[in-house]
Amino acid sequence: MPQVFHPPLVLVLKLVALALLLIAGAGWITLYMVLPPRGGPVDPRQPIPFSHQHHVGDDGIDCRYCHWSVEKSAYAGIPSAQVCLTCHSQLFSDAPVLEPLRESARTGRPIRWVRVHELPDFVFFDHSIHVAKGVGCVECHGRVDKMPRIHRVASLEMQWCLECHRRMARMRGLDERRMTDCSTCHR
Numbered sequence: 001m002p003q004v005f006h007p008p009l010v011l012v013l014k015l016v017a018l019a020l021l022l023i024a025g026a027g028w029i030t031l032y033m034v035l036p037p038r039g040g041p042v043d044p045r046q047p048i049p050f051s052h053q054h055h056v057g058d059d060g061i062d063c064r065y066c067h068w069s070v071e072k073s074a075y076a077g078i079p080s081a082q083v084c085l086t087c088h089s090q091l092f093s094d095a096p097v098l099e100p101l102r103e104s105a106r107t108g109r110p111i112r113w114v115r116v117h118e119l120p121d122f123v124f125f126d127h128s129i130h131v132a133k134g135v136g137c138v139e140c141h142g143r144v145d146k147m148p149r150i151h152r153v154a155s156l157e158m159q160w161c162l163e164c165h166r167r168m169a170r171m172r173g174l175d176e177r178r179m180t181d182c183s184t185c186h187r
C-alpha cells in the first residue's frame with residue numbers, strides 16, 4: 001500500500017498544526033486582555049464602550065452629573081456629548097474610541113446609544129416620584145458602579161412594580177389600593 005504522505009510532508013503538517021495552535025492560543029489571550037472584566041456582558045451595539053464602573057466606581061462621578069433630570073422629571077435622560085466633553089476635550093481628546101463624541105459635537109447629532117431599559121408606551125413611569133420618596137437608583141438598577149457595561153437587573157414586568165408597591169404600602173403605611181390601582185400605572 002503506498003504511503004499517503006511522505007515523511008518530510010508529515011513534519012511540515014505537524015509544524016503547521018503547531019503554529020495554528022499557538023496562533024489560536026495567542027488570539028485567545030489577547031481577546032481576554034482586551035475585553036473588559038467580567039461582571040456584565042459586553043454590549044457591542046453601543047457606539048462608545050462607556051464604563052459606569054470607571055466613571056462612577058473609580059472616579060466617583062455622581063449619577064446626577066450625567067442623568068441630571070432624574071430628580072425633576074419622569075426621565076433620567078442620557079447625557080449629551082457636551083457633558084462628556086467637559087472632561088474629554090482635555091482627557092483622551094484624540095482617542096479613537098471617542099470619535100463618536102467629536103462627531104456629535106461637530107454635527108450636533110446626538111450619539112445613538114442603544115436603550116437597555118424600555119417600558120411599553122402604555123405604562124406610566126416617573127423617576128422623580130421615586131427619587132423624591134427615597135427609592136435609590138440601586139433598588140431598580142443594581143450596582144451600576146460595578147458595571148463595566150450597563151445591564152438590566154430587574155425584569156421591569158408588572159409583577160416587579162407591584163411587589164415593591166405592596167411592600168412599600170405595608171412598610172410606610174400608604175394606601176395599598178392607590179399603589180396597586182390599575183390607573184396609577186396605566187393612565
Ligand code: HEC
Nearest residue numbers: 048049050051054055058059061079083084086087088097
Ligand atoms: C468628570 C470627568 C469625566 C466625564 C464627564 C466623562 N469622563 Fe470618561 N473618563 C474620565 C476619566 C478620569 C477616565 C479614566 C478612567 C479611569 O481609568 O478610571 C475616563 C475614561 C473614559 C473612557 C476610556 C475607557 C474607560 O472607561 O476607561 C471612555 C471611552 C470614556 N471615558 C467615555 C466617556 C463618555 C462617553 C462620557 C460621557 C457620557 C464621559 N466619558 C464622561 C473622566 C470623565
Ligand code: HEC
Nearest residue numbers: 050055056061062063066113114115116117137141144150
Ligand atoms: C459620566 C456620565 C455618567 C454617569 C456619572 C452615570 N451615567 Fe448612567 N449612563 C451614561 C451613559 C452615556 C449611558 C448610555 C450608555 C450605556 O448604556 O452605557 C448611561 C446609561 C445608564 C443606564 C441605562 C439606560 C438605558 O438605556 O436603559 C442606567 C440605568 C444608568 N445609566 C444609571 C446610572 C446610575 C444609577 C448612575 C450612578 C450610580 C449613573 N448612571 C452614572 C452616563 C453616565
Ligand code: HEC
Nearest residue numbers: 063067070075076077078117118119125130135136137140
Ligand atoms: C423605581 C425604580 C427605579 C428607580 C428608583 C430608578 N430607576 Fe431608572 N429606570 C427605571 C425604569 C422602569 C426605566 C425605564 C423607563 C422607561 O422605559 O420609560 C428606567 C430608565 C432609566 C434610564 C434610561 C433613560 C430614561 O430616562 O428612561 C436611566 C439613565 C436611569 N433609569 C437612571 C436612573 C438613575 C440615575 C436613578 C437614581 C437617581 C434611577 N434611574 C432610579 C426604574 C427606576
Ligand code: HEC
Nearest residue numbers: 123124125129130133135139156160161164165168184185
Ligand atoms: C423599589 C420599589 C419600587 C419599584 C420597583 C417601583 N416603584 Fe413605583 N413607587 C414606589 C414608591 C416608594 C412610590 C411613592 C409612594 C408614595 O409615597 O406616595 C412609588 C410611586 C409610584 C407612582 C406614583 C403613585 C401615585 O399616584 O402617587 C407611580 C405611577 C409608580 N410608582 C409607577 C411604577 C411603575 C410603573 C413601576 C415599575 C416599572 C414602579 N413604580 C416600580 C416604589 C417602587
Ligand code: HEC
Nearest residue numbers: 119120123156157158161162165179180181182184185186
Ligand atoms: C405599579 C404599576 C402597575 C400597576 C398598578 C398595574 N400595572 Fe399593568 N403593567 C405594568 C407594567 C410595567 C407593564 C408592562 C409589563 C411588561 O412589559 O412586561 C404592565 C402591563 C400590563 C398589561 C399588558 C400585558 C402584560 O401583562 O404585559 C395589562 C393588560 C395590564 N398591565 C393590566 C393591568 C391591570 C388590569 C391593572 C390593575 C389591576 C394593572 N395593570 C396595574 C405596571 C402596572
